[in-house]
Amino acid sequence: xxxxxxxxxxxxxxxxxxxxxxxxxxxxxxxxxxxxxxxxxxxxxxxxxxxxxxxxxxxxxxxxxxxxxxxxxxxxxxxxxxxxxxxxxxxxxxxxxxxxxxxxxxxxxxxxxxxxxxxxxxxxxxxxxxxxxxxxxxxxxxxxxxxxxxxxxxxxxxxxxxxxxxxxxxxxxxxxxxxxxxxxxxxxxxxxxxxxxxxxxxxxxxxxxxxxxxxxxxxxxxxxxxxxxxxxxxxxxxxxxxxxxxxxxxxxxxxxxxxxxxxxxxxxxxxxxxxxxxxxxxxxxxxxxxxxxxxxxxxxxxxxxxxxxxxxxxxxxxxxxxxxxxxxxxxxxxxxxxxxxxxxxxxxxxxxxxxxxxxxxxxxxx
Amino acid sequence: xxxxxxxxxxxxxxxxxxxxxxxxxxxxxxxxxxxxxxxxxxxxxxxxxxxxxxxxxxxxxxxxxxxxxxxxxxxxxxxxxxxxxxxxxxxxxxxxxxxxxxxxxxxxxxxxxxxxxxxxxxxxxxxxxxxxxxxxxxxxxxxxxxxxxxxxxxxxxxxxxxxxxxxxxxxxxxxxxxxxxxxxxxxxxxxxxxxxxxxxxxxxxxxxxxxxxxxxxxxxxxxxxxxxxxxxxxxxxxxxxxxxxxxxxxxxxxxxxxxxxxxxxxxxxxxxxxxxxxxxxxxxxxxxxxxxxxxxxxxxxxxxxxxxxxxxxxxxxxxxxxxxxxxxxxxxxxxxxxxxxxxxxxxxxxxxxxxxxxxxxxxxxxxxxxxxxxxxxxxxxxxxxxxxxxxxxxxxxxxxxxxxxxxxxxxxxxxxxxxxxxxxxxxxxxxxxxxxxxxxxxxxxxxxxxxxxxxxxxxxxxxxxxxxxxxxxxxxxxxxxxxxxxxxxxxxxxxxxxxxxxxxxxxxxxxxxxxxxxxxxxxxxxxxxxxxxxxxxxxxxxxxxxxxxxxxxxxxxxxxxxxxxxxxxxxxxxxxxxxxxxxxxxxxxxxxxxxx
Numbered sequence: 001x002x003x004x005x006x007x008x009x010x011x012x013x014x015x016x017x018x019x020x021x022x023x024x025x026x027x028x029x030x031x032x033x034x035x036x037x038x039x040x041x042x043x044x045x046x047x048x049x050x051x052x053x054x055x056x057x058x059x060x061x062x063x064x065x066x067x068x069x070x071x072x073x074x075x076x077x078x079x080x081x082x083x084x085x086x087x088x089x090x091x092x093x094x095x096x097x098x099x100x101x102x103x104x105x106x107x108x109x110x111x112x113x114x115x116x117x118x119x120x121x122x123x124x125x126x127x128x129x130x131x132x133x134x135x136x137x138x139x140x141x142x143x144x145x146x147x148x149x150x151x152x153x154x155x156x157x158x159x160x161x162x163x164x165x166x167x168x169x170x171x172x173x174x175x176x177x178x179x180x181x182x183x184x185x186x187x188x189x190x191x192x193x194x195x196x197x198x199x200x201x202x203x204x205x206x207x208x209x210x211x212x213x214x215x216x217x218x219x220x221x222x223x224x225x226x227x228x229x230x231x232x233x234x235x236x237x238x239x240x241x242x243x244x245x246x247x248x249x250x251x252x253x254x255x256x257x258x259x260x261x262x263x264x265x266x267x268x269x270x271x272x273x274x275x276x277x278x279x280x281x282x283x284x285x286x287x288x289x290x291x292x293x294x295x296x297x298x299x300x301x302x303x304x305x306x307x308x309x310x311x312x313x314x315x316x317x318x319x320x321x322x323x324x325x326x327x328x329x330x331x332x333x334x335x336x337x338x339x340x341x342x343x344x345x346x347x348x349x350x351x352x353x354x355x356x357x358x359x360x361x362x363x364x365x366x
Numbered sequence: 367x368x369x370x371x372x373x374x375x376x377x378x379x380x381x382x383x384x385x386x387x388x389x390x391x392x393x394x395x396x397x398x399x400x401x402x403x404x405x406x407x408x409x410x411x412x413x414x415x416x417x418x419x420x421x422x423x424x425x426x427x428x429x430x431x432x433x434x435x436x437x438x439x440x441x442x443x444x445x446x447x448x449x450x451x452x453x454x455x456x457x458x459x460x461x462x463x464x465x466x467x468x469x470x471x472x473x474x475x476x477x478x479x480x481x482x483x484x485x486x487x488x489x490x491x492x493x494x495x496x497x498x499x500x501x502x503x504x505x506x507x508x509x510x511x512x513x514x515x516x517x518x519x520x521x522x523x524x525x526x527x528x529x530x531x532x533x534x535x536x537x538x539x540x541x542x543x544x545x546x547x548x549x550x551x552x553x554x555x556x557x558x559x560x561x562x563x564x565x566x567x568x569x570x571x572x573x574x575x576x577x578x579x580x581x582x583x584x585x586x587x588x589x590x591x592x593x594x595x596x597x598x599x600x601x602x603x604x605x606x607x608x609x610x611x612x613x614x615x616x617x618x619x620x621x622x623x624x625x626x627x628x629x630x631x632x633x634x635x636x637x638x639x640x641x642x643x644x645x646x647x648x649x650x651x652x653x654x655x656x657x658x659x660x661x662x663x664x665x666x667x668x669x670x671x672x673x674x675x676x677x678x679x680x681x682x683x684x685x686x687x688x689x690x691x692x693x694x695x696x697x698x699x700x701x702x703x704x705x706x707x708x709x710x711x712x713x714x715x716x717x718x719x720x721x722x723x724x725x726x727x728x729x730x731x732x733x734x735x736x737x738x739x740x741x742x743x744x745x746x747x748x749x750x751x752x753x754x755x756x757x758x759x760x761x762x763x764x765x766x767x768x769x770x771x772x773x774x775x776x777x778x779x780x781x782x783x784x785x786x787x788x789x790x791x792x793x794x795x796x797x798x799x800x801x802x803x804x805x806x807x808x809x810x811x812x813x814x815x816x817x818x819x820x821x822x823x824x825x826x827x828x829x830x831x832x833x834x835x836x837x838x839x840x841x842x843x844x845x846x847x848x849x850x851x852x853x854x855x856x857x858x859x860x861x862x863x864x865x866x867x868x869x870x871x872x873x874x875x876x877x878x879x880x881x882x883x884x885x886x887x888x889x890x891x892x893x894x895x896x897x898x899x900x901x902x903x904x905x906x907x908x909x910x911x912x913x914x915x916x917x918x919x920x921x922x923x924x925x926x927x928x929x930x931x932x933x934x935x936x937x938x939x940x941x942x943x944x945x946x947x948x949x950x951x952x953x954x955x956x957x958x959x960x961x962x
Contacts, residue, residue, distance in 0.1 A: 005921060191915065215911040235914055251921045265922045272924055287924060299923055302930065338888055358914035360888065363934040366927065 003250040007261030008063040016131030019193035021263035021277040055089040055247035064094035068106040075110040089246040096134040096142035104149040113152040155184035161214030163207035183243040254300040302362035310349020331364040367615035380465035381473035389527035397430040428606040438619035447708025458575035461489040461544030468502035472510040473832035492522035549616025554645040555579030562632040564683040570626035582613035586641035590648040596624035629686035657705025660749040662730040664701030677723040731956040737764040752858035757898040764840040766812040774831035781826040789814035851894040886910035
């Protein structure tokens with residue numbers, strides 16, 4: 001069983017923190033891109049004819065920037081071309097100002113059962129700093145639309161540790177989002193990526209990245225989410241029972257997935273490869289790497305530790321024929337001593353402290 | 367043997383950038399020594415690093431033939447670190463060209479070397495260069511030469527080496543005004559070593575100026591300072607490539623190859639004599655050069671200790687003035703304490719270790735040799751702050767002082783004086799050479815000079831001031847040793863010696879700097895500065911509480927892995943002190959601090 005990702009690289013405009021492959025929406029390019037996607041789906045159709053697809057994720061960019069007809073045709077194309085398991089998770093990403101009732105209904109009707117909406121903040125001042133293409137009111141409207149469409153599951157993306165953000169700003173946004181009771185919520189700490197507009201602004205001293213506030217914000221948010229019945233199941237992800245994201249768990253467990261579209265990554269039959277981040281060449285692969293067992297072990301560990309349940313010792317042994325606690329005894333003991341890892345007979349996992357210092361843990365296994 | 371009356375031995379004294387190398391190039395061209403098309407720009411400066419920095423360290427002599435005369439040009443090092451080498455090069459000559467930039471005027475270094483030339487009884491011919499430039503002011507420069515050096519400037523020659531103006535006149539003056547060498551061909555051999563280099567095929571090649579007697583292949587020779595005897599394999603001249611000759615007689619400049627394996631056996635300033643019929647007295651002026659600036663050099667990766675040793679040994683083959691001996695630091699492991707003639711000498715050496723030997727090294731902040739007098743009367747010479755005896759045993763600390771001579775345009779006198787004040791300088795004198803230029807003399811602790819005095823002087827005077835200094839011995843100072851503790855453990859490599867009045871300020875600045883450089887750790891790290899057991903300053907580095915990549919870029923695990931690998935690589939380049947990871951830049955913090 002594999003997961004399938006489809007990348008849509010268009011946005012109303014590029015956010016200042018974004019380092020994904022995305023460009024401002026332009027109708028003709030977008031139409032041609034869709035054609036290319038269809039071709040690529042055809043390319044994979046035969047190759048994946050023996051694979052069952054457990055999840056589909058149309059991400060971006062802003063997939064919802066296409067009109068309903070285009071999106072429905074893409075969804076139909078995917079459904080027709082691959083074998084989906086029963087009740088396969090089918091997610092599409094959307095951003096405020098690119099959706100309306102009609103579009104959401106059409107998506108739902110076409111088979112989308114999970115919607116992920118990029119809210120990021122409900123504070124106009126902070127949305128401005130992030131360079132988002134919408135206001136707080138636009139985001140509120142989108143939230144309500146998604147809620148009312150009654151998808152089987154849905155997610156809200158939020159960003160914290162934004163320059164000039166106070167804990168009060170953050171908790172207000174979170175409270176307001178929770179009042180719509182989304183089944184799934186992702187909290188991403190703002191990461192400055194080299195080459196982005198925000199990166200340069202911080203470098204020039206226009207904004208200052210918060211240091212310890214990010215820690216406080218996460219701790220406070222986590223407390224509130226737990227009170228409201230959300231389960232913290234991955235470093236940045238919270239969900240109600242039964243709403244864990246099947247598609248993302250595939251990444252975290254380092255299981256196979258195929259990515260379609262410009263810049264999309266795949267991990268399939270022991271190979272990692274990526275489509276070029278361009279329109280001319282996106283049918284070409286770049287970064288084709290054969291993952292040997294040793295590399296796969298490393299990757300599995302640092303990805304799987306992101307999940308709070310941690311690494312299942314039995315499953316690990318079954319997959320690799322060696323015991324993690326044997327190859328990494330020294331590192332594990334050291335990290336346990338630091339209070340970053342914990343271990344019992346069933347699993348090895350990050351502690352509460354370790355969740356926040358993941359990079360310090362992961363590097364020991366690289 | 368060349369007829370002595372047809373030989374002229376001379377050198378060029380000039381400030382950096384005043385055109386010495388260009389002038390030498392013109393001589394080579396005009397005398398046909400090197401055809402124009404074969405000229406590598408500024409032939410005499412050979413080492414790559416020297417070329418980049420526009421300085422010459424090693425003197426490379428050349429023999430030219432012009433109008434029936436043999437002209438030996440002996441190049442001289444152009445930096446204050448190498449004053450002794452300069453004096454030996456001068457001692458090999460009868461005359462010197464004093465080259466002064468017509469747009470800049472006389473500089474401190476030029477004056478110092480011109481004095482050296484006069485002391486060595488050289489005929490000094492002033493040459494005012496760059497007269498083609500619009501801002502040239504030869505009349506002012508002439509006045510300065512008279513005022514500062516006391517030479518008759520009416521005889522100064524005007525030239526532009528770049529444009530080829532006045533070159534023949536200079537060569538004619540060399541022939542007419544510089545006396546031919548003296549010397550007795552029948553007296554016992556006496557030849558002055560003014561340089562020596564190491565060649566991996568031929569061993570040590572010694573550059574000599576014969577004063578008396580003759581030297582030829584097969585002859586047994588003796589180094590007069592050590593009594594060591596060698597057999598001459600080859601003698602020859604520089605054209606500028608090495609060209610063997612049957613013998614060299616009085617007044618001649620050339621080289622000797624004599625199966626010498628180590629540069630220390632052919633020291634600059636020593637006298638070569640005949641082993642069987644030795645001279646009674648060596649030539650005057652020999653002394654063994656002692657390093658004045660010291661620092662620790664350590665491999666970043668402890669496994670590279672042997673590579674570092676090999677590299678230093680190879681460098682020493684070419685530069686006898688480098689000293690090193692193994693030392694070990696609690697913080698940095700095994701390395702070497704190295705001694706240099708000055709800061710530039712140190713910087714060039716570090717650069718060569720990094721560039722030519724591709725070594726990843728940490729150099730600790732340089733220091734001078736301190737003299738510590740203990741209560742029990744014992745006197746210690748200490749080249750490493752970490753080796754200071756405990757506070758209670760110290761009766762007095764002395765440090766080396768130098769007399770600094772500075773030439774500056776008068777408008778910057780205020781800036782320059784406050785810089786010297788800041789460097790604990792003691793005012794000695796101030797003289798106006800002209801209404802626009804001032805000569806200042808101060809006595810300053812050498813320790814205050816070694817890090818970046820030159821750069822600071824330049825910025826205090828918009829680049830116009832120049833300086834020279836000479837040692838004047840040790841004096842007592844109210845010095846203290848400040849130790850730095852990282853997480854309650856003293857780190858020897860950070861210890862420094864400082865005047866008591868400056869201790870607190872410097873300690874706080876260093877701790878702040880370290881706080882910026884040392885990344886947050888998993889626990890709170892205390893940084894402290896202490897004199898003896900007394901902590902005088904403290905800052906804390908807050909613990910790292912959050913460090914995790916938030917987003918998985920659409921399954922781009924490779925990118926994530928690269929980030930983690932980069933992070934891990936960064937840690938590998940750090941030194942672990944106790945439990946604290948310290949980046950290697952931290953060891954340069956003290957030096958950076960001085961430069962700010």
